[in-house]
Amino acid sequence: MISTRLTSRFGLSVPIVLAPMDKFADARLATAVTRAGGLGVLGAGYGDADWLDAQFTIAEPVRVGVGFIAWKLAERPELLDLVLARDPAALVLSFGDPTPFADRIHAAKVPLFNQVNDLDEARRAIDIGAEVLVAQGGEAGGHGKGVRSTFTLVPEVADLVAERAPETLVLAAGGVADGRGLAAALSLGADGAVVGSRLWAAQESPVVAAARDRALAARSDDTVRSSVYDIVRGHAWPPGYSGRALRNDFVRRWYDNEDALRANLTDAQGDYRAALAAADFNTADVHIGEGIGIIHDNPTAAAVLARMEREAAAVLDRLAEAARQGRS
Ligand SMILES: Cc1cc2nc3c(=O)[nH]c(=O)nc-3n(C[C@H](O)[C@H](O)[C@H](O)COP(=O)(O)O)c2cc1C
Numbered sequence: 049m050i051s052t053r054l055t056s057r058f059g060l061s062v063p064i065v066l067a068p069m070d071k072f073a074d075a076r077l078a079t080a081v082t083r084a085g086g087l088g089v090l091g092a093g094y095g096d097a098d099w100l101d102a103q104f105t106i107a108e109p110v111r112v113g114v115g116f117i118a119w120k121l122a123e124r125p126e127l128l129d130l131v132l133a134r135d136p137a138a139l140v141l142s143f144g145d146p147t148p149f150a151d152r153i154h155a156a157k158v159p160l161f162n163q164v165n166d167l168d169e170a171r172r173a174i175d176i177g178a179e180v181l182v183a184q185g186g187e188a189g190g191h192g193k194g195v196r197s198t199f200t201l202v203p204e205v206a207d208l209v210a211e212r213a214p215e216t217l218v219l220a221a222g223g224v225a226d227g228r229g230l231a232a233a234l235s236l237g238a239d240g241a242v243v244g245s246r247l248w249a250a251q252e253s254p255v256v257a258a259a260r261d262r263a264l265a266a267r268s269d270d271t272v273r274s275s276v277y278d279i280v281r282g283h284a285w286p287p288g289y290s291g292r293a294l295r296n297d298f299v300r301r302w303y304d305n306e307d308a309l310r311a312n313l314t315d316a317q318g319d320y321r322a323a324l325a326a327a328d329f330n331t332a333d334v335h336i337g338e339g340i341g342i343i344h345d346n347p348t349a350a351a352v353l354a355r356m357e358r359e360a361a362a363v364l365d366r367l368a369e370a371a372r373q374g375r376s
Contacts, residue, residue, distance in 0.1 A: 061085030063240030068115020118144030189337030206237025225339030227359020
């Protein structure tokens with residue numbers, strides 16, 4: 049078993065947290081991750097009170113966390129009270145200013161995780177007393193700023209935390225899709241990893257089979273960050289954010305051509321909605337990270353966690369042995 053500050057503080061047996069993937073991280077997937085020894089988190093995404101209520105009811109008695117998109121939560125702050133009343137295991141805030149929500153989360157004694165994209169956001173997270181900083185690199189699936197890579201952001205955030213708030217934990221997010229990635233995250237100074245894409249492809253995930261099969265056949269090079277799906281879905285993301293998704297006919301047509309997309313929005317929205325209904329992922333979106341290039345199968349969440357833990361332990365043992373031999 050790999051023991052870290054994350055596993056001891058949250059009573060886990062694997063240093064893995066499920067990424068709060070909008071609606072994909074539902075009660076079934078989140079409870080599977082918690083039962084397997086990780087920390088399951090519901091992806092509240094753009095905010096839907098009925099969905100959240102239903103997920104908590106399905107999840108009971110298993111305790112799970114909840115992740116919100118902060119700029120969206122600012123439009124419906126009452127959702128935070130709804131969630132805090134359910135005594136979540138953690139509250140993850142990503143993408144936007146977490147400051148207005150921090151006091152309520154601390155008062156409820158719920159651990160606050162803040163997903164950050166750069167050092168300024170990391171400093172702000174420390175200032176508001178976040179217990180856990182999630183350093184997200186641009187490799188990640190779904191949204192983010194995409195301005196930093198996991199490989200350099202994690203050690204910088206770890207150094208900052210060591211200097212300014214040594215009790216605070218650091219997690220790596222973005223591209224951690226097997227045990228090598230988990231071992232790398234720990235080597236870079238993280239206490240664990242937030243895993244999205246790998247668990248998106250797990251058996252318990254609600255992803256449509258056609259989307260999953262397309263993703264499993266894809267390589268990292270088939271993913272790209274863009275705003276085309278935000279435009280067509282009418283999600284008004286603040287400047288600086290983009291979403292990583294599979295390149296398909298829709299992305300190829302509108303990528304770097306967003307003004308034309310806006311000019312043809314009604315038609316494009318019609319095409320997008322029809323494609324979603326028909327599970328046609330040449331047009332509909334498959335948000336996924338660069339890690340997809342090393343994701344080839346569809347095991348249970350428990351098998352994913354066990355495999356990642358086993359592989360990471362083997363990597364770390366090998367490195368320790370190599371260092372011992374080097375010294376002798
Ligand atoms: C399909 C998908 C949807 C996502 N939706 C959200 C979201 O709603 N809120 C959020 O904070 N992060 C979201 N993310 C990003 C994750 O929190 C996390 O940073 C990312 O999955 C980590 O990288 P990985 O996909 O390489 O594991 C999403 C990621 C994916 C793949």
